[in-house]
Amino acid sequence: MxxxxxxxxxxxxxxxxxxxxxxxxxxxxxxxxxxxxxxxxxxxxxxxxxxxxxxxxxxxxxxxxxxxxxxxxxxxxxxxxxxxxxxxxxxxxxxxxxxxxxxxxxxxxxxxxxxxxxxxxGPNCPGIITADECKIGIMPGFIHKKGKIGVLSRSGTLTYEAVNQLTKAGLGETTCIGIGGDPIIGSPFITFLKMFENDSETKAVVMIGEIGGTAEEEASEFVKKNMKKPVIGFIAGKTAPAGKRMGHAGAIISGGVGTASEKLKTMEKNGVFIADNPSVIAETVKKALNL
Amino acid sequence: MDIHEYQAKEILNNHNIKTLRSILCRNSEEAYKAYQTLSSPVCAVKAQVHAGGRGKAGGVKIAKSADEAKSIAGKMIGTTLVTAQTGKGGKIVRKVLIEEGAEIIKEFYLSLTIDRKTASIAFVLSVEGGMEIEEVSKNTPEKILTVSINRGRGLKSFHILKMFLFLGIERTLYNDFANLANLLYDSFTSEDMSMLEINPLILTGANAFIPLDAKIILDDNASIRHPYFNDFIDEDEEEPLEVKAKSVGLNYIKLDGNVGCMVNGAGLAMATMDTIKEFGAMPANFLDVGGTADAKRVETAFNILLSDKNVKGIFINIFGGIVKCDMVAEGVVAAAKNIGLKLPVVVRLEGTNADIAAKIIESSGMNFIVGESLADGAKKISDIVNG
The missing domain is CATH 3.40.50.720 (NAD(P)-binding Rossmann-like Domain)
Structure with a gap:
């Protein structure tokens, strides 16, 4: 599945x-x-x-x-x-x-x-891929391997970084979705978290966010209320200055809203397992799954 | 993109929204003449920089004679204005706006923004005109009203009535307010703004609503249908290196650290900066080289990184998905040789042909070190710059 x-x-x-x-x-x-x-x-x-x-x-x-x-x-x-x-x-x-x-x-x-x-x-996203079955997007197919982790991300290459780790760690992926780096996107994290929760193959979900907006905060509220499966979170942009668009149109701290620290605080409070840096994403997944 | 107050008012005027008469001046002589031309008993001299908070920082002053306007403008132009929004470095004032005076009966705050959460357009109003909205929102949230407008259905009379009642002003003013709200909404949507902030919106002695200040942020992506956006760019207001990078299609943002970063992808670039900090150094920049990290592009990127004299070492972090790592490695080596790069460089290439790439880097004869992973690379470069 x-x-x-x-x-x-x-x-x-x-x-x-x-x-x-x-x-x-x-x-x-x-x-x-x-x-x-x-x-x-x-x-x-x-x-x-x-x-x-x-x-x-x-x-x-x-x-x-x-x-x-x-x-x-x-x-x-x-x-x-x-x-x-x-x-x-x-x-x-x-x-x-x-x-x-x-x-x-x-x-x-x-x-x-x-x-x-x-x-x-999307828009402004790498697309969606179900490992070994269907790729609709621009991600490199070879890093994906059928497994048990769902991946959601606002980014492109940072997602590949996470997927590569999951594959190398032997965890593999079910479906990976880049939800897009723009301020207004088609669907938020929550749409897909709901689907992963109901998917029998998916054992945990990696959620990669970044500065700007409050999508990660809202997603983590949903995780707390509605999810039994562990969610592992990472936020890019701890060192990003306020008021500057960091490459993605949506990655901007404006009026004090959308900082990495605020997102991490809310996510942690809502029971999301936090990966402190991108190199430990797979490791954090293993811990969350008691592997 | 940010634009100046005088440009913002030009857009509003084109949408039949009246502002006070004003003249843009580049020197004190022009300011003297402008005061005479306006022949108002009092004028404001307003520094034109891409930052709010000018009033508190001394960037808005009142002149009561042409001589005074001249002297204020003379002092203002050429100085560096440091406001709450400019950062420590401040902004050099190159132009001032001389604006006629008006009798102010009441001041309000009014803005239009994109509400990311509900994907709608939000009117935000406050009866505390002239104050910073973030402050009002923190201390007295009851003084703020937010009205969300669905783009498809548009602004309706009941939205306007709700806002008008909140302001608590005389009923006879309703038609004028409704007219203004409609014009502002139309200008916001038709000109592709991301933000339109009027602080303060004043009610004059003649019972007219006038935007005393106007701050507009335009959606860069919409410049395809608004050619005039390009004419509104003021490169003096931007970091020179960022302007240079943009002209060659690179996405670069200057920061205060000493590790130059070259990464493909915005998310990975941010994550790389964060990881460098975790290992005790600070990133000198954000730089997304994009999907095609070939020799020419890498060379341009090197040149931009090296223009920042704070840079003591460079970390290249590329995830080769569609691009092959060995091609990137060859590009990096060729570019570094071509410009005679002396600084230590840690290169981390992951993805397609990463093993071949590592050999190319190691045998290049350059001052290159291979990073095994993002964390390993970040640690190595941080250790190097920290001695």
Whole structure:
């Protein structure tokens, strides 16, 4: 078992013919993801990589294929429209990799999501992967190995760091999700914590946060009230100065809100196992699981 | 991105929101003329820097004659203003705004922000105009009202009524307030602002609502549809190294420590800084070199790190996922040789072909040390810079 995606997930790629879209679609195909169709406006009725049919719109693609998830690589200025197109087409899972979507656009996307059943991951994220089954995103596939830990993160390479440790420590992963580094994202940690709690294969969850906002605090309240499985937390940005955006649009301490120390304090209080530095994430997981 | 008060007011004026008449001046002569042009019995001389808290720090002064305006401006321009928001270094004042006076009956605080938690737009009001909102929120939270607006449904009359009643002012002022609230909301959404703060919003003797100050933060990501954002950039207000880094597509933020950091990915870059601190040294910067850490990019990054004279050692931490570590290692060695790098460098490469990469680093003949893990690398570089 795993959450959200597995070897039977049929995936659409929006922006399949672009530079990033085509490069990573090939990598996902190599990993074994079932990419059934792509969408690029005015490139309909062509084939990507001599195998994947391309359509002008999702509506056209849906006539020919069952679609469970979409991976969005559409450039920032047009991405919101593509996401809303996916919402209106009732695609159950929307994974948006694109970085740099204006916040005002994301507010409209959130409105669309609130009136639908679709679940969105991202934007500005590495995507989602269920080890050895399905990769929808830009993460390096080879570091993942089927196992028992769920991983959630606001970051990219820092997630790979954690996954690499989990794999090397023999723990392995069920599903790993980068929820996105922007101030407004499709779904918070809590959406996925709930799913991991109900997934029989997942024995513990690693939650990697960073400065900015209060998503980690809210997640830890949820952990305290609703989770039996241990959650291991790490927060990046203890040394980050206030008022500066640390690479990710969402990683900013503003008006005294969003500091690492405040997050760590709340997480610890709510029973999250804290990894003091990123090198001890796997070690902390083992301790939490009494291994 | 931050912009100046005079630019913020320009945006508001374009949305039919009236502000007091004002003139931007770059020297004391211009200030003298501006006072005469405005011909107001009293004017404010306001330092234009990207930071709040100017009033308390002496960055806003009142002039009652053209000579006084000239002398205040002369003293203000060229000095370093240290406010609660500038940090210890302060900001050099290069421009002042000369603004006409107004009779102030009441002062309020009004702002619009993005509420991350509810993904909505929040109006925040306080009857304590002119005070720092963080202080009011801490000491007298009952004096603050927050009204959340759903972007899809938009600002409605009942939201405005709620805010108006909170302010406790005469009913005859409702239409003017409603008009202002609508215009502010429209400017906030149509110009892609992340924050619009009016502190204070004044009620004048002529019963008009006027933004006496205006602070706007624009959403950088939206510059694709607002070309004027680029014209509003004031590089004088930014750290020179950060400007240089940005021009070559690197994400760099200068800090006060002595370990230069070069990392791929923002989260890993922050975590690297934190780990260096854990081992007793301090990071000199945040630097995300991004996905393509090739020789040219690494060389540019080295040059930026070395421009900071505090840097005593460099820690390179790359997680090679899609990029292969041996390619990165070759890039690092080539770049270091090319610029004749002398400083000690700890290199930690993890991921694809990490073993080949370690051999390239070790046999490079440069002053390079291999870090086995993030913690090991951070410890090694910290020990080196701490002697």
């Amino acid at each position: 795993s959450i959200l995606v597995n070897k039977n997930t049929n995936v659409l790629v929006q922006g399949i013919t672009g530079k990033e879209g085509s490069f990573h679609t090939l990598k996902c195909l190599e990993y074994g993801t079932n990419i059934v169709a792509g969408v690029t406006p005015f490139k309909g009725k062509t084939l990507f990589n001599n195998s994947v049919p391309v359509y002008n719109t999702i509506a056209e693609a849906k006539k020919e294929h069952g679609i469970d998830a979409t991976m969005v690589f559409v450039p920032a200025g047009f991405a919101a429209s593509s996401i809303i197109e996916a919402v209106e087409a009732e695609i159950p899972l929307i994974v948006c990799i694109t970085e740099g979507i204006p916040v005002m656009d994301m507010l409209s996307v959130k409105d669309a999501l609130n009136c639908s059943e679709s679940i969105m991951i």
